[in-house]
Amino acid sequence: MTSSTDAGTTGTHASPHGTTPHVTDADASPPRLTRLTFHGPLSEARADRIVRRAAEPLLRASGGTVLDLGSGWGEVLLRVLEAAPGSTGVGVDLNGADLERGRASARARGLGGRVAFVEESATDTARGPADVVLCLGSAHALCPADAPPPYTADALRALRRLVAPGGRVVLGESFWQRPPTDTELAAMWPEASPDELLHLGDLTDAAVAAGFRPLWVETASAAEWEEFEAGYLADTEEWLASHPGHPEAAALRERADRHRATFLRGYRQVLGLAYLTLVPVATD
Template sequence: MTETDLPPRLGALTFHGPLSEARADRLIERLAAGAPSTVLDIGSGWGELLLRVLEAAPGATGVGVDINAEDLARGRVLAKERGLAGRVEFVEESARGTARGPVDAILCLGSSQALCDPDQPHDPAAALRELRRLVTPGGRVVLGEGFWERTPTDEQLAGMWPGARPEDHLPLGGLVDLAIDAGFRPAWIETASREEWEEFESGYRHETEVWLAAHPDHPLAAETRARVDRQRSAWLNGYRGVLGIAYLTLVPVA
C-alpha cells in the first residue's frame, strides 16, 4: 500500500482552525507592529501563522513546538519554500513547562491544553499563567481559545466529543476575566464567525470525503468513514453555533 493510497490529511486547510485570511492578516499586523525579535508558536502544527508573522517582521526568528511529526515536517517544507528555513525551527516536543521563553510574541491558537497537566481537566487559567511567564515585558500573546456562545443543552453535549461537560468551557466574559487575572490586558477581543467555522469544518474533511467517494472498498475505508462521520456529527449535532473560538490579543501588565 503506497502513501498515495492512504486517506489524505488536512491538505485543504491553510490554518488548523476557524481563521479567515482577513482575520489572520489583522492578527499578524498587530503582532508585527511591535517589531518582535523572537516568536514562539505553541501547538504550531505546520506553523502557517508563524511563518506569516516572520514574513511581516523581517528581523524576527521563530520556533514552532508541537508533538505531531507529520505537521512539523509540513512546516519545514513550507519554510524552505518561502526562504525562511534559516529563521524558523520546528521542534517535536511537549510545551508543558517549556523553557523556550521569554519571547516577544507568542501564538497559541487552539493549543492551550499543551501547557496544562494532561492528567487533569483542561485549565485555561493555568495556561494563561504559563503564557504570562513566557512573554517578555511589552510583548504580545495571541490566544485562540474555545468558549461557550451559549450554554449547551444536554442533547447538544451528548452530540459533542465523548464526555463533553458544561465545565469544559467558559463564556467569553469569563475567559477574558481569566486573562486579566493572569496579568494581561485584553488589547483586542474578536471571535470566529459562522463562515470561518464552516470553512474550517468542511475543509477539515474535504479531501477525506472525496477520497472515500472514490475508494468505498479500500481496506481503510470503513474505519475512515466511521471517524469522519463521527467528526461531522459532533459539529452538526453538537457544538455548531454553541462552541465559539475567541482570538484574544493580550498585553502583559508591567
C-alpha cells in the same frame, strides 16, 4: 494553527480534531488536510489583522523572537516572521507530520534559516521569554495531562511567564457561546461537560487576572467555522467517494461520519473560538 494535537484543532480540550482519519496503506491514503491553510476557523482577512497586531513589537525593535506553542505547521508563525523581517521563531508541537509541513513551507518561503520546528511538549516548556507568543487552539497543551478543566487560567499564567515585557500574546481559545444542552453535549466529544469551557466574558477576565490587558478580542464567525469544518474533511470525503471498496474505507467512513455529526449535531454555533491579542502588564 493547530495544537499539539492534530491542529489547529478547534481548541477544545478533548478536541474532535485530535486525530485525522487515515488508512494504513500510504499509497492509498487520502491527502492530509490539504484544503486547510490554517488548522482552525480563521479567515485570511482575520489572520492578516492578527498578524499585523502581533508583529508590532517586533517591528518597533527591528527584530525579536516568536514562540508558537502547539504550532502544527505554523502558518500564523510564518506570516508573523514575514511581517517582521528581522525576527526569528520556534514552533513547538508533538505532531511530526505537521512539523515537517511547516519546515517545507518555511523553506519554500525563504524562511528556513529564521525558524525551527521542534517536536516536543509545550507543558512546562523552558523556551521563552519571547517577544511574541502564539497559542492558537492549544491552551490545553500548556497544562499537565491530569489537570482538571477548564485549563484557561493555568494556560494564561504560563503564557504570562513566557512573554517578554512589552510583547504580545495571541491566544486562540474555545468558549461556550451559550450553555450547551444535554443533547448537544451528548453529540460532542467524549465526556464533554458544561464546566469544560468558560464563556467569553469569563475568558477575558481570566486573561486580565493573569496579568494581561486585552488589546483585541474577536471571535470566529459561523462562516469561518463552516469553512474550516468542510475543509477538515474534504480530502477524506473525496477519497471515500473514489475508494468505496478499499479495505480501510469502512473504518475511515465511520470516523468521518462521526466527526461530521459531532459538529452538525453537537458544537455548531455552540462552541466558539476567541482570538485574544494580549499585552502583558508591566511589573513594578
